[in-house]
Amino acid sequence: MSASDYLGYVAALCSTSAYAPQVIKAWRTRRTKDISLKAFSVLVTGQCLWLTYGYLKGEWPLVASNMVTLCFTGTILYLKWCEPPDCKPEGRRSAPALGE
Amino acid sequence: MSASDYLGYVAALCSTSAYAPQVIKAWRTRRTKDISLKAFSVLVTGQCLWLTYGYLKGEWPLVASNMVTLCFTGTILYLKWCEPPDCKPEGRRSAPALGE
Known part of the structure; x- marks a missing residue:
């Protein structure tokens, strides 16, 4: 085998x-507010397509790695979906108002 | 070209x-607390290796897609690094203490 x-x-x-450390972090803290739902939806879609592509072409390493x-x-997508609605993403962090 | x-x-x-929506979200809110530094460090390392692999094998689509x-x-890794240290990841969200 070459280098x-x-x-x-x-x-x-x-x-x-x-993604393993991200799963562990999200599972422990149950906080996914800063994670983009759109990003992980597109990511999961892409991996499903790669999995199908690998299956059609008989590329089993591609199938195996995308399954993992x-x-x-x-x-991560499941934990993001389960995020309680009250967790509104805060706007740009501005200076705390006086007395807050 | 086949299906x-x-x-x-x-x-x-x-x-x-x-990852584009994740970059936009992190850039706008400057909040990356829930994003795993380990995950994106390994991800960036993997993409650098794929880029080198694609270059050595002359696989330019692999080089192009990994560059993007x-x-x-x-x-995202840069924004995570720039995260102010006071943003300690909260522990598991417990019920708010009385009077909080």
Whole structure:
């Protein structure tokens, strides 16, 4: 195996496992206010499409890595959906009003 | 071009553009408390490795898509780094103390 193949495997490992710390953080704190619902909806959609693409082309590494990543991003999307509506995203943080 | 190729292009578009809404949200609100620094550090590392891998293999679509995604995730990582230290991630949201 060449050096660039090793590089590809490490890159795949990073891309696949990157969301694990975000899942742990969101699960522990149950806070997802600063996470963009749109971003993770598009991300999950993209991973479902990559999964289908990999299946149609018989590219099993693509299927396997996207299944793992989908578990992470799907969990984050679920936690974002479950966010209580009172958590309105605050506007730009301005100086606290006097007496606050 | 076959249907699965179209699927691949749409999947690539989703994966590449997914972080744009997160960049806009973080830029506007300057709030990144709920975003995991570890997750985006690993994500940026993975994209740098994919970029190098694509360059070594001459896979220019891989290089192009990871350059775009790196601009987004790199911006989010920058905003997370710039987060003022007073923004301690709150613990699990418990019931507000009486009188609070």
